[in-house]
Structures are given as C-alpha cells and as structure tokens.
Amino acid sequence: MTAPAAAVVLTGIGKRFPGVVANHDVDVSIRPGTVHALIGENGAGKSTLMKILYGVQAPDDGTITVDGETVTFSSPTDAIARGIGMVFQHFMLADNLTVLENVVLGAEKLHGIGGGARREIRAISERFGFGLDPDVLVETLGVAARQRIEILKVLYRGARIIILDEPTAVLVPQEVDALFENLRVLVAAGNSVLFISHKLDEVLAISDDITVMRRGTTVGTADPATATRLQLAELMIGEELPSPETTESTVTDVAQLQLKGVSVFASDGREVLQGIDLTIHRGEVLGIAGVEGNGQAELVEAVMGMRTLSGGTIHLGTEDISGWSNRRVREAGVGYVPEDRHRHGLLLDAPLWENRILGHQTRKPNVRGLFVDRKGARRDTDRIVGSYDVRTPSIDTTARALSGGNQQKLIVGREMSGDPVLLIAAHPTRGVDVGAQAAIWDHVRTARHEGLAVLLISADLDELIGLSDRIEVILRGRLVGEFDPRRVTAQELGSAMTGGGEAA
Amino acid sequence: MIRRGFFSLLPAVVAVVLAMVVTGLVIALTGGSAGQFYSTILSVPIPRVSVTIVNQTAMIAISAFAAAIAFRMNLFNIGVEGQYIAGSCAGAFFAGSGLVAGPAVIPATLVVAVVAGAAWASIGGFLLVGRGVSEVISAIMLNYVALTMAGYLVNRYGVASGYTFTTNPLELNQQPVGFQVVDGPYQVWALAIIAVLVAIGYWVLINHTRFGFDLRASGASSTAAAASGVDAKKMTLIAMALSGGVAGLVWMPAFFGSVHKFGIPENFQSGLGFTGLAVALLGRNRSIGILVGSLLFAFLSAQSNDLQSVGVAPEIISITQGVVVLAVVVAYEIVRRLQIRREQESVARELASARPTAEEASR
Amino acid sequence: MSTTTTTPRSDSRIRTFQHAWLLLALVAVVTVALVRVVTGADQLTATGTLRAMILSACPILLAALGGLWAERAGVVNIGLEGQMLLGTWGAAFLAYHAGPYAGVLGAAAMGLLGALLHAVATVTFGVDHIVSGVAVNIIGLGAIGFLAKAYFNDLEGGGPRNLSGYQTLPRVTVPGVSDGAAWLADRHVFGISDVAALVAAATTGVSLLTVLVVVLVAASAYILWRTPFGLRLRSCGEAPEAAETLGVNVIRYKYVAVLVSGALAGLGGAYLTMVSSSSFTVGQTNGTGYIGLAAMIFGNWRPGGIVTASLMFGYTDGVSLLPSGGIVVHALLLLITLVLAALALWRLRQGNLRSALTIGVIAVAVLVWYLSTDSVPRAFVGMTPYVITLFVLAVASQRLRMPAADGKPYRKGQAG
Structure with a gap:
C-alpha cells in the first residue's frame, strides 16, 4: 500500500503526557496528490498527532519522513520549511489585522508586506476561487471566508502538504461543498491534503485513502471506494456500536415545559430565535437536531433564564418562568448539563465536593441557611461519585485532574440530584469515552422512566434518534419540522437540518 | 494533608529568603555591607519598634483583606490606595465636625469611613459593569483623583496647623486608650483590633457562606458561575463595594490611636494600599497567610528605619518587598503546575485498572 | 522589494482620513481661538504656555510610547512609572560623571533594566502583568531611594535624595522661523497668532531631547506599522497562538517590545531630570508614568492618538505650574463646555438619548462652574488628565480598541 514516493510517512509515533498516553505506534502514509482522511472519535489522539506533524509538539517516539527524507521538527517553522501547512480547527487569525497582514505574517521574506504580497494573494485567491480581498479586516468576515484565509495562508508559504483539522465542523452544507471543490482543485495541482474528521459521510465523499485512529493509535486503513459508513464506525469505536435505543414509551400527557412564541435577539440585533413553540411532557425526551449555531445554544439559555426574551412565554409545569433569573429557574427544579463543561459546568481548580455545590448553592444538602454545609456537600458528593461511577482518588481531587468522561458523569450526577x-x-x-457515554445514556433513560422531562440537544444523530421520544429540527432560529425517531433516518434528519432543497 | 500544608508554605518561605538574598546582593554590589544589613534587619526589635510593628501589621492586614476580597473574584483592586484615602478623609472630617460628641464618634466615624471607601470603589465597579472599563485602569485614575481631592478639601476646609492644614483634631474624650503591652509610652492602638475582626469576618464570609461561594466561583470561572445562577454584574458591584468598604478602614487605627487628625502628607500614611496588595498576594488571599504576611512586611519596614545608622537608605526594603511579591507568585505558579501533574498521575493510577484513555491529551 | 505599497482603494481611504484630520485640526484651532477671544485669557495660547505644554508633554509621550510598544506585543506595562524612576537616577548619575549624552543612555539603560525584570516575570514566568507591574514600581522607587543615598550623598551638589550640578543637553532654535512666529504670535490675530505661538514654542530653545522624542514617535509608528518586524510584534499582541503557528518566536518579540518599552520610559525619566528641570530628586516622576499609560489608552493604542492625548495632558500639566494656571484652566472650562455640547449633540443625532442627556447635564454643570467663578483651584488642574481619561473611558470605552490578547498570559506550545 505504501508507495515509495509517499509525500509523508509517519512511523511508530508516540507521545505521552503526564498520566496519559496520547499517541502510540501511529503509522500513516500519505500519497502525493491525494486527499487522505484521518478519522477517529473525539479524544482518539488525532489532534495530538497533527500537532506533532506540524512541529507544535515533539514526539517521544517514532519518525517523520517527508518526500523520502527523515525529518525532526522543533517548531512550526521547520514544518513550514518542509512544505507542510496546517489549518487549525480553531482558526488562528488576528481579527484586528487585515487579510494581507494575517497571510504574510511570518512569511514576510517571500513577497514583502506591501504590493508584492498583495498581488500574490490576489493571484492565489483567483486561482483557487477564494474571492478574498487582501485589505479588509478579518473581523468583518464570516466563518467560511476565514477558513479560506487559513488555506490561503498555507498556500502562500508554498505548502504542498496541507493538514485540515475538522474543517467542516463550523460550515453549513453549501460551504462544505465549496470547500470540497477547493480541495479538489488543490489536489489536482499536485498537493496532498490530510483531512481530519469524524464525519463519515464527508470522509467518504472527499478522500482517496482513509486511516482510522482509536485510543491514541492507528487501527487500520480503508478504501473509500468500497468501505461503508458502518464498517468505518466500527473501526473507530472498536466494538459493536453502542445502541442508545430506549425501549417502551414513558411519555405522559402532563406538560412539563411549554414554550409559546419564544423569540430572542442577539446583542448585534439579529433574531436568533423566532417564534419557538414546543412542549415537553413528563417522562418525555425531546431531541433538538440542527447544524451547530442555528439557535440551539440560545434556546437552552432562554429556558435557563440566561437570556432576555424579546417575545413569548415559557412555562415550567403551570408556572410562568419567563423573565426568571437563572438561579430561580434552577431552584424550580431544572437540571442543566451545559455544552461546554469546562467553561460552564465546572470550577476546574476546585475540588469535586465544591463542584457539587456549583449551580445548587441555594439548596440542601449543600447549604444551611446562608452558610455552606461542608459536611452535607461532601457526603452527597460521595454518593454521586459512588452511584455514577466517577473514577477519582478522592472528592478532594480537583475537577481538572479528571478525564472528560468522569467530569461529565459528575455533572450529570449533580444535575440529577x-x-x-x-x-x-x-x-x-x-468528548467522553464510550463507557461513560453508555452510562450517561442509562441515567437519562432511568430518570425519564421516573417522569423526568428532558430537553436533549445533540450533534450526534444516532444519540438523538436512540434517546428521544420526539425530535424537532431547528434551522436559523426556527423549528422547521417534527420527526418520530422510530421511523426517521439520519439522512432525512440531515436533509431537514440543512433546509432540504431550499437555498441557504 | 501535611504535604498540602507543606506545599502552600514552602513557596512563601523560598520567596522571602530569595528576596533577602537579592537585597543583600544589591547592597554588596553597590559597595555597602550586606552583613550589617542582615544584622540590623534581623535583630530583635526594641520595645518601641515592636509596638510599631504590631500597629503597622494591623493597617497592612486590613488593606490586604480589602484587596483579597476583590482578588477572590478575580478583580484587581489596585484602587485600595485611593479608597482608603477617601475613607480616611471622609472619616476624619466627620469626626472633627463635632456632629457626634464623646466616644460615640468612634463607631460613627468607622461607618462613615466604610461608606466613603465603598462609594469610591463603586465608581470603578460601575465603570466596569456598565461600561466595560478595566478596574485597574480606572483605579489608577481614581487613586490620583482621591489624593488630589483630599489635599484640596483639607486645604480649603481644614484648619491651619503650622505650615500645613489638617482636619479638626479629635477631642480628648474621643481618643480610645490603647493596649499597654510594653513598658513605656508606647501603646498598641485600640482599633488595631479591627484587623482581627476583619480577618475573622473574611474567613467566615469567604469560606463558609453562600455569598463567599458565589464570590469564589465567579473568580474561578465567570462563565461557570453565570451558568450556576450567579448574577455576575451584581457580584462585581458588591465585591468592589465590599473591598472598598474594608479599605476605608485601613487608616482608622492610626487616626484614633495617635494621629487624631488628617492632612496630606504630614498627618497621613500613604502607600498602605500597595503594600496590602503585595501582602494579599504573598498570603494567597488566606486569613492566616495575610496576617503572617502583614507581620513580615511591618517587621521589615520598621526594622529598616535603623538602616540609616549604618549608612543604607531604608528604601532598600522596598526592593525586598517587591522581589518577595514577584518570587512568591512565580513559586506558587510552579507549585500549582506540579500539583496538577501529581493529581493527574494519581487519577491515571486510579484508572489504570480500567482502560487507558487519551482524553486529557486532546483537551 | 515592491514599489507600490497601496492600492487605489486604500489610497483614497487614507486621503479622506487625512482630510478629516486636517478639518478637525482647523475646527480645533478656530474653537480655541474663539474661546481665547471670548474669555480674554490670552495666556491660553501664549508662547510661554505652549512651551510649558511641550515640556510637560514629552515625558508623558515617552511613557505612552513605551506603553504602546509593550501593549502592542500583548504585555501590559504598568511598571512604566518604576522604569521611569530608574531612568531619572540613571540620567543624573551618568550625566554627572560622563556628560549629558551619557546621561541619556544611562536613563535608557536603567529603564531597560526595570523592563527586563518585568519581562522575565511576565513573559518567562507568566506572572500576572499587573502584579509584576506593581512590583516593578515598588522596586523602582525603593531602588532609586537606595541608590541616591549610596551614590549621591557625598557628591558636590548632591544629597541623600537629590543631585544637581550636572550638565544638561544643548538647546536649538530654528533661526528666522522662531522670531517670525513669535512676532506673529504677539499680534493676537484670530486663529493665526494661536498657531504661530505653537510654531514659536516648537522652534525656540528646544532641547535636543525634545527633537529625539519627535524622531522616536515617528520611528515607532513606522517600525510598528510599516515593517515586517512591526507586523510580527503586533501579531503577538493580537493573536500570539496564531503567530506561533506561523513560526513567529512570540517570546522573543515580547521581550524586545517590553525592553524597548522600558528604555523609552527611562528616556522619559531623563527628560524630567535633564530638560524639565536640571536636578534629580527621588520620586521626581510624580505619576508621569501613569499619566503616560492614560495617554496611551486615551490615544486608543495608536501613535497619532497618543501624541494628541500627551499634548492635551501636557497642556493641563504644564499650565498648572504657571502663575496664570488658574485663569487658563478657567478659560478651558468654556472649551470643555463646547466640546461636551458638541458631543451631546452628536449622541442625540445617533439617537442615544440617555447618553446625550448625561453629557448635556455635565456640559451645563461645567458652564455654570465657568460662569460662577474666576479661577480654578490648582489642585483641580493637576487632576485634569485623570478626570478626562475617566470620562473618555466611561463614554467611549466601546470605541477603544486595545490589542486583542493584551495582558493575557501566553505559554508556548498551547496553539491548536
């Protein structure tokens, strides 16, 4: 399989961090003029591997070969000199600088920072159809344009091997198509692309070769012409796909949460939620499907009292909770598992028992009157650690030290309290491991059985279909369709999420 | 637990030793005698100096607690300096006004000082919450305005006392009797007790109340605190006002203990705000740490006065104090990283029975 | 490398930009002249007043420029005050022993030393920039108090806290222009004499160090905005992780920026000991470093802005030392009223009623103050820069644009 003229060969790469092995025995070989996909679950070690290939971090073991020559990179500069360019998942752009300044930064010697650079940027932009004006400030540009700047940056430096880390995560489908078109032109011009993703459909659509990673190592390769989604998924997960399916329905006809005509404006005046109507009954899981950034976060924040409604009402049971503060909403019995647990769910440098109090600092067993009840909080933390299987040496350990899955189990346990x-x-x-995933699904199912109403937001369609009693699709701040998870397919949902045939 | 205590104490000790060594080096390099410096600084203080040390400790500690309240919420209140000028000026004017006669003036003045300090701090709080102005920047401006305003007010509305102006001095029956801890005419100021009360209050408030939890949560992660139901704006305003209120008390022990009137610069001790800030950093915002740190700084300052006699400017002790601050912050950061590493390893051992995970690596 | 540096589009943008500035300058001159005539306070734009402004503005400008360098690379330097203090001592020490030019170098070197401390703490050890800045200020004041006693006490003209009797820098006068402008300034012609007074002040008996300040401002603007080096340095203040992924050695650029910053602040110290006065005293800066910081913020982290702000602050600072200070500042109240009124109207047109009303009320209050008094207490004059900065922050903080990663800790290898 390894052609002698491989553009890049990674052999036996290993990288250890305190307490974890991020990469071990990684072997990847990229043929010139191809799109090579590297796939794996969150936390499979893909990002670490890319940082190694781009010289951000040095490997502990193994060798990197570029165009037949063994190389060592001590910084990105070395990698750039070898013709390797990287487009990070989180864009590496300075908002307050112009496109030109962002592009020429670090490569000023090539064409200066004035007219020569401007001409070169225009030329590249035209050749690949990027449509970028070198003199606008980056802050005025949208996500897709920013990504094109990132690719332009790489091409400007004469890179022939381009790494794209989860490039489609932030794009809408049309932008993904445009990106793929750009990539095809790039590859036709003799460049190689390393495409990192966990979106299997996209991988099958664009790549020439596929390498699969699992738990820090490469576990196999596949040919996109013959491989199926299911085969790839099982390679990625390493066992039968865990099924989140719920069994019999526990839905009652008592409405627990009711939104009527809820609208929300963003700080820039855009209407991010428009006339949302939805009802969740006791014992019901309502799933919200949608491409990220279509109003899911705002919907959650609206219910949680973290955003002011510009219209509509929210009822919890029979009580009108529109305009309530976050704390009051929580006190009324709303649990909240936030999207970004590091930013919104935990105090990373506080011990677990203090994290038990977070979000519940007005309720028993954490407080007694105006005072914190240390004993009560600690005892209850012990309970959560036990019954939710949080793997930790003690409840005095800081949250930061825990793995993502255990952090999440703690949060779920806390919010179910x-x-x-x-x-x-x-x-x-x-971002949690498969074991924790199954455990969390079990807890949601059990609680639902006991009459809990659940609003589930997820980008994982299998999770949505498996757990929900009903699925609503959100698009540009509006609910655009309701589906029965027992009958809907991922394809149908995907189509509704992107607005079907309608132009964006 | 012993290891934990060791880890929290060691950096401070290392920093203090390092700072003393650096100071000695500076003196030696400029042709002075480091030996004389050490023997002067480290000598046993005479009774008069001991009393000074205790009195100064009290004021530094109050200032440090003021800074620590804000620090706990990730607010950098370098405005303590201006706030205690505001508190001292307002308090002294009030006390000298004769509105309240007799000893009752003491609690009333303290209230005025707290309110003035809180009000002055609230300007920065409102600018931060309402207009997004960094509290550090506004504090720099407000410190100068406070200093200038206080000077102006005393010159305009005060009474002449020699070449300078001051507020009306306290009546004799309004001057509390201090604590006689050594023989002679030296007393520990009565209101030095404020430092102890503030220390206890701070410890209870921060570590044992819901409010303290909200405050610390906001400081540790503003986003997580907001998601947990803390109103960030309200907390910021309260924390700034509280910090400023405590700051307003800083100079009160000296005012009631020995000065009895207010005037800039002769009848006032400035600079305590910055000292307090440094001590809060040194003491890691902990009650005991702050008290010990205050004692250390007061000790160094008081002992340094004797350096005159060996031909070294007492200002040298500022170098020691500055280096202590830098070194202690660096040392604690190093220890923090070490501790995270140790904890991650211990968690990894816990998980070793289960399967390995690459989770943290990519996080 | 390239001959054309601008496209037609940005060219025209720059031209309208320059036109706007010219217009603004014209409006300013007319307004000031108007206020002078109405109030009858001819000292408002007298050559002596403006000379005092330049003398006070230069050290502020040097500190502000130092702040600009550091903050553009993402390091907040509130240690400017301490670095400036070190500069005053360095200038006096070397000027006394080796002449005025050595004094200038000595000031820069001492400022650099203070900055090195700040750089090691913040850049290498990741100490909070404010903490380190406060420490540098404490150390700076302590160090010069100590050094003055150790080195100046036994000198002729020296004492434990002061030194005089050293040579200062030569002064230059532009022949012809100086006299002509002075003549014109004395005629009190509306607008023209006001500008002439400024020209006279800037061309008569100007210290070489003042000339150096002008050169440094121009050079800083050019280096930071027109060279690859400057682009890299600014990128460290905007997006250090991005810069790192493109092979920029962020640590090194931050070091360079902070060191330059300290050297500039040190030069500010030299200005105080060798131009503003001819002697050294402990604590001579008296907050100039902080005013410089304020000027940098008020100037929106841009060279043109900080020059304007420094001149404004220098003006109020300068007149407060003049015998006519109270009267001049009193006249300024009218000017402030006009500016506030204009601001209120502008806010009203934007439809921001509340803001317009607040500013309007302040304008009326200032006007009442103006009408009901003849002079402003000196204490108030001294705090003008701080009050103005607070006001600007309160009103326009959303329009200020600090470097995106300013004051944020940076650690290598965290990108991606």
Missing part, C-alpha cells in the same frame, strides 16, 4: 423535573442536556456525551 434534588429530584429535578426537567433536565436540559446539551451534547451530554460529547
């Missing part, structure tokens, strides 16, 4: 009536779970299993 105190008999909530409604649970809002945003991407509850994102």
Whole structure:
C-alpha cells in the first residue's frame, strides 16, 4: 500500500503526557496528490498527532519522513520549511489585522508586506476561487471566508502538504461543498491534503485513502471506494456500536415545559430565535437536531433564564418562568448539563465536593441557611461519585485532574440530584469515552422512566434518534419540522437540518 | 494533608529568603555591607519598634483583606490606595465636625469611613459593569483623583496647623486608650483590633457562606458561575463595594490611636494600599497567610528605619518587598503546575485498572 | 522589494482620513481661538504656555510610547512609572560623571533594566502583568531611594535624595522661523497668532531631547506599522497562538517590545531630570508614568492618538505650574463646555438619548462652574488628565480598541 514516493510517512509515533498516553505506534502514509482522511472519535489522539506533524509538539517516539527524507521538527517553522501547512480547527487569525497582514505574517521574506504580497494573494485567491480581498479586516468576515484565509495562508508559504483539522465542523452544507471543490482543485495541482474528521459521510465523499485512529493509535486503513459508513464506525469505536435505543414509551400527557412564541435577539440585533413553540411532557425526551449555531445554544439559555426574551412565554409545569433569573429557574427544579463543561459546568481548580455545590448553592444538602454545609456537600458528593461511577482518588481531587468522561458523569450526577423535573442536556456525551457515554445514556433513560422531562440537544444523530421520544429540527432560529425517531433516518434528519432543497 | 500544608508554605518561605538574598546582593554590589544589613534587619526589635510593628501589621492586614476580597473574584483592586484615602478623609472630617460628641464618634466615624471607601470603589465597579472599563485602569485614575481631592478639601476646609492644614483634631474624650503591652509610652492602638475582626469576618464570609461561594466561583470561572445562577454584574458591584468598604478602614487605627487628625502628607500614611496588595498576594488571599504576611512586611519596614545608622537608605526594603511579591507568585505558579501533574498521575493510577484513555491529551 | 505599497482603494481611504484630520485640526484651532477671544485669557495660547505644554508633554509621550510598544506585543506595562524612576537616577548619575549624552543612555539603560525584570516575570514566568507591574514600581522607587543615598550623598551638589550640578543637553532654535512666529504670535490675530505661538514654542530653545522624542514617535509608528518586524510584534499582541503557528518566536518579540518599552520610559525619566528641570530628586516622576499609560489608552493604542492625548495632558500639566494656571484652566472650562455640547449633540443625532442627556447635564454643570467663578483651584488642574481619561473611558470605552490578547498570559506550545 505504501508507495515509495509517499509525500509523508509517519512511523511508530508516540507521545505521552503526564498520566496519559496520547499517541502510540501511529503509522500513516500519505500519497502525493491525494486527499487522505484521518478519522477517529473525539479524544482518539488525532489532534495530538497533527500537532506533532506540524512541529507544535515533539514526539517521544517514532519518525517523520517527508518526500523520502527523515525529518525532526522543533517548531512550526521547520514544518513550514518542509512544505507542510496546517489549518487549525480553531482558526488562528488576528481579527484586528487585515487579510494581507494575517497571510504574510511570518512569511514576510517571500513577497514583502506591501504590493508584492498583495498581488500574490490576489493571484492565489483567483486561482483557487477564494474571492478574498487582501485589505479588509478579518473581523468583518464570516466563518467560511476565514477558513479560506487559513488555506490561503498555507498556500502562500508554498505548502504542498496541507493538514485540515475538522474543517467542516463550523460550515453549513453549501460551504462544505465549496470547500470540497477547493480541495479538489488543490489536489489536482499536485498537493496532498490530510483531512481530519469524524464525519463519515464527508470522509467518504472527499478522500482517496482513509486511516482510522482509536485510543491514541492507528487501527487500520480503508478504501473509500468500497468501505461503508458502518464498517468505518466500527473501526473507530472498536466494538459493536453502542445502541442508545430506549425501549417502551414513558411519555405522559402532563406538560412539563411549554414554550409559546419564544423569540430572542442577539446583542448585534439579529433574531436568533423566532417564534419557538414546543412542549415537553413528563417522562418525555425531546431531541433538538440542527447544524451547530442555528439557535440551539440560545434556546437552552432562554429556558435557563440566561437570556432576555424579546417575545413569548415559557412555562415550567403551570408556572410562568419567563423573565426568571437563572438561579430561580434552577431552584424550580431544572437540571442543566451545559455544552461546554469546562467553561460552564465546572470550577476546574476546585475540588469535586465544591463542584457539587456549583449551580445548587441555594439548596440542601449543600447549604444551611446562608452558610455552606461542608459536611452535607461532601457526603452527597460521595454518593454521586459512588452511584455514577466517577473514577477519582478522592472528592478532594480537583475537577481538572479528571478525564472528560468522569467530569461529565459528575455533572450529570449533580444535575440529577434534588429530584429535578426537567433536565436540559446539551451534547451530554460529547468528548467522553464510550463507557461513560453508555452510562450517561442509562441515567437519562432511568430518570425519564421516573417522569423526568428532558430537553436533549445533540450533534450526534444516532444519540438523538436512540434517546428521544420526539425530535424537532431547528434551522436559523426556527423549528422547521417534527420527526418520530422510530421511523426517521439520519439522512432525512440531515436533509431537514440543512433546509432540504431550499437555498441557504 | 501535611504535604498540602507543606506545599502552600514552602513557596512563601523560598520567596522571602530569595528576596533577602537579592537585597543583600544589591547592597554588596553597590559597595555597602550586606552583613550589617542582615544584622540590623534581623535583630530583635526594641520595645518601641515592636509596638510599631504590631500597629503597622494591623493597617497592612486590613488593606490586604480589602484587596483579597476583590482578588477572590478575580478583580484587581489596585484602587485600595485611593479608597482608603477617601475613607480616611471622609472619616476624619466627620469626626472633627463635632456632629457626634464623646466616644460615640468612634463607631460613627468607622461607618462613615466604610461608606466613603465603598462609594469610591463603586465608581470603578460601575465603570466596569456598565461600561466595560478595566478596574485597574480606572483605579489608577481614581487613586490620583482621591489624593488630589483630599489635599484640596483639607486645604480649603481644614484648619491651619503650622505650615500645613489638617482636619479638626479629635477631642480628648474621643481618643480610645490603647493596649499597654510594653513598658513605656508606647501603646498598641485600640482599633488595631479591627484587623482581627476583619480577618475573622473574611474567613467566615469567604469560606463558609453562600455569598463567599458565589464570590469564589465567579473568580474561578465567570462563565461557570453565570451558568450556576450567579448574577455576575451584581457580584462585581458588591465585591468592589465590599473591598472598598474594608479599605476605608485601613487608616482608622492610626487616626484614633495617635494621629487624631488628617492632612496630606504630614498627618497621613500613604502607600498602605500597595503594600496590602503585595501582602494579599504573598498570603494567597488566606486569613492566616495575610496576617503572617502583614507581620513580615511591618517587621521589615520598621526594622529598616535603623538602616540609616549604618549608612543604607531604608528604601532598600522596598526592593525586598517587591522581589518577595514577584518570587512568591512565580513559586506558587510552579507549585500549582506540579500539583496538577501529581493529581493527574494519581487519577491515571486510579484508572489504570480500567482502560487507558487519551482524553486529557486532546483537551 | 515592491514599489507600490497601496492600492487605489486604500489610497483614497487614507486621503479622506487625512482630510478629516486636517478639518478637525482647523475646527480645533478656530474653537480655541474663539474661546481665547471670548474669555480674554490670552495666556491660553501664549508662547510661554505652549512651551510649558511641550515640556510637560514629552515625558508623558515617552511613557505612552513605551506603553504602546509593550501593549502592542500583548504585555501590559504598568511598571512604566518604576522604569521611569530608574531612568531619572540613571540620567543624573551618568550625566554627572560622563556628560549629558551619557546621561541619556544611562536613563535608557536603567529603564531597560526595570523592563527586563518585568519581562522575565511576565513573559518567562507568566506572572500576572499587573502584579509584576506593581512590583516593578515598588522596586523602582525603593531602588532609586537606595541608590541616591549610596551614590549621591557625598557628591558636590548632591544629597541623600537629590543631585544637581550636572550638565544638561544643548538647546536649538530654528533661526528666522522662531522670531517670525513669535512676532506673529504677539499680534493676537484670530486663529493665526494661536498657531504661530505653537510654531514659536516648537522652534525656540528646544532641547535636543525634545527633537529625539519627535524622531522616536515617528520611528515607532513606522517600525510598528510599516515593517515586517512591526507586523510580527503586533501579531503577538493580537493573536500570539496564531503567530506561533506561523513560526513567529512570540517570546522573543515580547521581550524586545517590553525592553524597548522600558528604555523609552527611562528616556522619559531623563527628560524630567535633564530638560524639565536640571536636578534629580527621588520620586521626581510624580505619576508621569501613569499619566503616560492614560495617554496611551486615551490615544486608543495608536501613535497619532497618543501624541494628541500627551499634548492635551501636557497642556493641563504644564499650565498648572504657571502663575496664570488658574485663569487658563478657567478659560478651558468654556472649551470643555463646547466640546461636551458638541458631543451631546452628536449622541442625540445617533439617537442615544440617555447618553446625550448625561453629557448635556455635565456640559451645563461645567458652564455654570465657568460662569460662577474666576479661577480654578490648582489642585483641580493637576487632576485634569485623570478626570478626562475617566470620562473618555466611561463614554467611549466601546470605541477603544486595545490589542486583542493584551495582558493575557501566553505559554508556548498551547496553539491548536
């Protein structure tokens, strides 16, 4: 399989961090003039590997060969000199600088920072159809344009091997198509592309070769012409796909959460939620499907009292909670598993028992009157650690030290405490290992059985279909369709999420 | 637990030793005698100096607690300096006004000082919450305005006292009797007790109340605190006002203990705000740490006065104090990284029975 | 490398930009002249007043420029005050022993030393920039107090806290222009004499160090905005992780920026000991470093802005030392009223009623103050820069644009 003229060969790469092995025995070989996909679950070690290939981090073991020559990179500069360019998932752009300044930065020697550079940028932009004006400030540009700047940056430096880390995560489908068109032109011009993703459809659509990673190592290769989604998924996960399917329905006809005509404006005046109507009953899981950034975050924040409504009402049970503060909403029995647990769910440098109090600092067993009840909080933390299987040496360990899955189990355990009536779970299993994922699904199912209403937001369609009693699709701040998870397919949902045949 | 205590104490000790060594080096390099410096600084203080040390400790500690309240919420209140000028000026004017006669003036003045300090701090709080102005920047401006305003007010509305102006001095029956801890005419100021009360209050408030939890949560992660139901704007305003209120008390022990009137610069001690800030950093915002740190800084300052006699400017001690601050912050950061590493390893051992995970690596 | 540096489009943008500035300058001159005539306070734009402005503005400008360098690379340097203090001592020490030019170098070197401390703490060890800045200021004041006693006490003209009797820098006068402008300034012609007074002040008996300040401002603007080096340095203040992924050695650029910053602040110290006065005293800066910081913020982290702000602050600072200070500042109240009124009207046109009303009320209050008094207490004059900066921050903080990663800790290898 390895052609002698491979553009890049990674052999036996290993990288250890304190307490974890991020990469071990990684072997990848990229043929020139191809798109090579590297796929794997979140946390499979793809990002670490890319940082190694781009010289951001040095490997502990193994060798990197570029165009037949063994190389060592001590910084990105070395990698750039070897013709390797990287487009990070989180764009590496300075908002307050112009496109030109962002592009020429670090490569001023090539064409200066004035007219010569401007001409070169225009030329590249035209050749690949990027449509970028070198003199506008980056802050005025949208996500897709920013990504094209990133690719332009790489091409400007004469890179022939281009790494794209999860490039489609932030794009709408039309932008993905345009990106793929750009990539095809790039490859036709003799460049190689390393495409990192966990979106299997996209991988099958664009790549020439596929390498699969699991738990820090490469576990196999596949030919996109013959491989199926299912085969790839099983390679990625390493076992039968865990099924999140719920069994019999526990839906009652008592409405627990009711939104009527809820609208929300963003700070820039855009209407991010428009006339949302939805009802969740006791014992029901309502899934919200949608491409990220279509109003899911705002919907959650609106219910949680973290955003001011510009219109409509929200009822919890029979009570009108529109305009309530976040704390009051929580006290009324709403649990909240936030999308970004590091930013919104935990105090990373505080011990677990203090994290138990977070979000519940007005309720028993954490407080007694105006005072914190240390004993009560600690005892209850012990309970959560036990019954939710949080793997930790002690409850005095800081949250930061825990793995993502264990952090998430702690959060789920905390939010299920105190008999909530409604649970809002945003991407509850994102970035957690398969074991924790199954455990979290089980807990949601059990609680649902006991009458909990759940608002589930997820980008993982299988999770949505498996857990939900009903799925609503959100698009540009509006609910655009309701589906029965027992009958809907991922393809149908995907189509509704992107607006079907309608132009964006 | 012993290891934990060791880890929290060691950096401070290392920093203090390092700072003393650096100071000695500076003196030696400029042709002075480092030996004389050490023997002067480290000598046993005479009774008069001991009393000074205790009195100064009290004021530095109050200032440090003021800074620590804000620090706990990730606010950098370098405006303590201006706030205690505001508190001292307002308090002294009030006390000298004769509105309240007799000893009752003491609690009333303290209230005025707290309110003035809180009000002055609230300007920065409102600018931060309402207009997004960094509290550090506004504090720099407000410190100068406070200093200038206080000077102006005393010159305009004060009474002449020699070549300078001051507020009306306290009546004799309004001057509390201090604590006689050594023989002679030296007393520990009565209101030095404020430092102890503030220390206890701070410890209870921060570590044992819901409010303290909200405050610390906001400081540790503003986003997580907001998601947990803390109103960030309200917390910021309260924390700034509280910090400023405590700052307003800083100079009160000296005012009631020995100065009895206010005037800039002769009848006032400035600079305590910055000292307090440094001590809060040194003491890691902990009650005991702050008290010990205050004692250390007061000790160094008081002892340094004797350096005159060996031909070294007492200002040298500022170098020691500055280096202590830098070194302690660096040392604690190093220890923090070490501790995270140790904890991650211990978690990894816990998980070793289960399967390995690459989770943290990519996080 | 390239001959054309601008496209037609940005060319025209720059031209309208320049036109706007010219217009603004014209409006300013007319307004000031108007206020002078109405108030009858001819000292408002007298050559002596404007000379005092230049003398006070230069050290502020040097500090502000130092702040600009550091903050453009993402390091907040509130240690400017301490670095400036070190500069005053360095200038006096070397000027006394080796002449005025050595004094200038000595000031820069001492400022650099203070900055090195700040750089090691913030860049290498990741100490909070404010903490380190406060420490540098404490150390700076302590160090010069100590050094003055150790080195100046036994000198002729020296004492434990001061030194005089050293040579200062030569002064230059532009022949012809100086006299002509002075003549014109004395005629009190509306607008023209006001400008002439400024020209006279800027061309008569100007210290070489003042000339150096002008050169440094121009050079800084050019280096930071027109060279690859400057682009890289600014990128460290905007997006250090991005810069790192493109092979920029962020640590090194931050070091260079902070060191330059300290050297400039040190020069500010030299200005105080060798131009503003001819002697050294401990604590001579009296907050100039902080005013410089304020000027940098008020100037929106841009060279043109900080020059304007420094001149404004220098003006109020300068007149407060003049015998006519109270009267001049009193006249300024009218000017402030006019500016506030214009601002209120502008806000009203934007439809921001609340803001317009607030500013309007302040304008009326200032006007009442103006009408009901003849002079402003000196204390108030001294705090003008701080009050103005607070006001600007309160009103326009959303329009200010600090470097995106300013004051944020940076660690290598965290990109991606």
